[in-house]
Amino acid sequence: MIESATIQNKLDVYSVRQQFPILNREVKGKPLVYLDNAATSQKPQVVIDALVNYYTDYNANVHRGIHTLAEEATMAFERTRDAVQQFINAESREQVIYTRGTTEGINLVSYTWGRQNIKAGDEIIVSTIEHHSNIVPWQILCEEKGAKLRVIPINDKGELLMEEFEKLLNPKTKLVSIVHASNALGTINPVKKIIDAAHKVGALVLIDGAQSTVHLDIDVQEMDCDFFVFSSHKLYGPTGIGILYGKKDLLDAMPPFQGGGEMIKEVTFEKTTYNDLPYKFEAGTPNIADTIALKAALDFVNEIGKEKIRRHEEELLAYATVQLGQIPGLRIIGRAKEKVSVISFVVDSLHPQDIGILLDNRGIAVRTGHHCAEPCMRFFEIPGTVRASFAMYNTKEEIDELVNGLQKAIKMLS
Amino acid sequence: MSDHKTISEIEGEIVEEFSLFDSWDDKYEYIIDLGKKLPPLDQKFKIDENRVRGCQSTVYLVADYRDGRVFYKAESDAVIVKGLISMLIRVLSGQKPDDIVNAPLNFIREIGMMTHLAQTRSNGLLAMVKQMKNYGLAFKVKDSFVNQ
Structure with a gap:
């Protein structure tokens, strides 16, 4: 038995x-022996089929049309949001923002929340084992605002020195932006501990889940992270679509990232009002096909377990x-x-x-x-x-x- | 200087040499061997000014202009790149600026090494070819001023 x-x-x-x-x-x-999965994973037939089916059967722009194709495309496009919500256990579907990928997710937070909240003298903490995309956006922000980027050191095994991290934390710390699993070394960081410690000094925490989401169970509520970002293409889905999760009050308070169609409620030349979440952050025609196919990837992973x-x-x-x-x-x-x-x-x-x-x-x-x-x-x-x-x-x-x-x-x- | 081989003659020689190899392993063994034999560049030339930066391997390149011909010296930290450099030097070093600028360098494709010139950011080789041609162009321009 x-x-x-x-x-x-x-x-x-x-x-x-x-x-x-x-x-x-x-x-x-x-x-072929394909061992470059941390760069991007290969795609199962169901994902390829989802892309082909969309373009073959119901290609239309989402949200605006009243015709059948538009409705079918919108439904499929929005079903992915529900699937992602479940996949990472987000509180609500509007906290799932479509981006181009992890990098854009980090930049979105940096350019909106960061610009609004970071001031001269504030501190942002990253670690030695970050991907450049979780360093450079914060460097740009720090330079612009006169804030300071601080770095958690590591030991020779490639693990964060947690005591050093705790010493870095202080009331000036506004954000800790940390990779969940290192792309270069594989190290899984103790994100729960990092988040709890950062919250004690009032800092927010962004978790870069580019490498972790495909391997680990992700529960953003249990983790209690403020932002979580990841890419579809590293978890058997298409390139060009990624996710930003954020706590609702934060997302609500953040200014829009890009202006355009879809993200507005009403436009006059005197004043434009912005759409509700998640659309406030999704200006322009989105990457419909890849977004739809992401659901096929998530279903595929869930089915195997x-x-x-x-x-x-x-x-x-x-x-x-x-x-x-x-x-x-x-x-x-x-x-x-x-x-x-x-x-x-x-x-x-x-x-x-x-x-x-x-x-x-x-x-x-x-x-x-x-x-x-x-x-x-x-x-x-x-x-x-x-x-x-x-x-x-x-x-x-x-x-x-x-x-x-x-x-x-x-x-x-x- | 009538015994001087043209760029296309040397390219032809290399292509012929490579046609003798039956396998990729043999080709690479040969390139690695060339790489190991490439004379090291004097430490004084290994400065930022001479650095051709690739994402993975670093190439240092210097050029010298004598009697209307350009002479190159180069080195890399990766041995396969060094082997490819050795072939580029064999083809281009000692040639006239005009010929260098116009060299199509078809041998790289013909010996199956085109992937190393692809835009993958993976090595400094493409940048090195560009830099070699830039030197050719620079010396050509210099000449035209002198001759005015």
Whole structure:
């Protein structure tokens, strides 16, 4: 009985793989081994179908038309909002704002809430392991307002030094903007603790969920974050659509981001009044097709089950950590206790780019470079890493391929 | 100077050399070998002014103009890029500015290394080709002033 229950709870990776048509392709005459999922994940057939169906059957602009196509498109477009609300457990559907992606979500908060609330002398806290998109928007804001950007240091495992973080907090701290899971190292940050500590000094917290939303259960209410941002394309959905969640009172008080159609209630040349949430932040014709297809991705993930996916990915990460660890000269960068399925490494004095080119030559797609996290790379005193990141469709055989490919690359380069 | 090979003659030689390789591994082994053999650039040239910045690998490039011809020296921190640099130097170094500016550099495509010039921000090679041509252009302009 126990055995059959275990099997039932195990992800059937081979049937999952069949849902992703791209995994059948070859690269340089070898079967594709796609290990660049932290950059973007591949798309299951249901997502591709949702895109095709929209353009084939009911392409129309949303919200304004009274004809059947417009109504069908609007319904599908808005159903995604409900699906996202459930996926992250937001209090209400109007707190789910469509953006182009994580970066735009962060910029939206910076340009609206930030401009309205940050003053000279205020402080914004980020961490050493942030993606550039959670550094630069705040730098721009700080420069404009005369505010100060402060940085949480890390230990050599790639974990935040929480005592140092608490020392940084003070009444001048207005915002803590922190990545949930690091794209470069995989580190999962203790966001609940960070949020609670920040709230005690009256600071708001934005969580960058670009890497975490695909791996972890997200409950924005339990987390008690003030803003949460993520992208569809890293969780099996299309590119060009992302989500900003915000607490309702904050979103209500924020000025609009962009002006245009859709975001207004009434326009006269004397005064324009703005639409209600979420439309206040959604000026212009939105990315309808990709938004609709995001729901297909969420349904797909829900149907398989995040718990099941996570266990599979944890198994892959553990296996890869052991297998890669046996390669002489290989050093894993980022050994946090809590990690998502991302493994970054360097090999002796070899340049990551050389390794990446030779792996590609065997059909193995990894990411090399600084992963848009230069301050993090600087901490480890390396120009970059090779990064393999795993998704629900990856297998242990693919990790064996990676190890083989690496051994050959090292031999060629040494 | 009649024994001087033209750009297209050297490109032809490289394409012919590569036609002997049956596999990508062999091609890369050869490029890596070229990279390892590329003479290191004197430390004094490794300054920001000479730096051609790519997202992942860094290239330093210097050019010298003697007797109407441009001579290049370069280095990178990545060995495959170094190998590609070595080939570019073989083709362009010692050529006339005009020929450098107009060189189509088709050999890169013909030996299957075009991906390294793609706009992926992944290396400084595309920027390096541009910079090599810029030097050619600069020396050409300088010449035209001198000759006025």
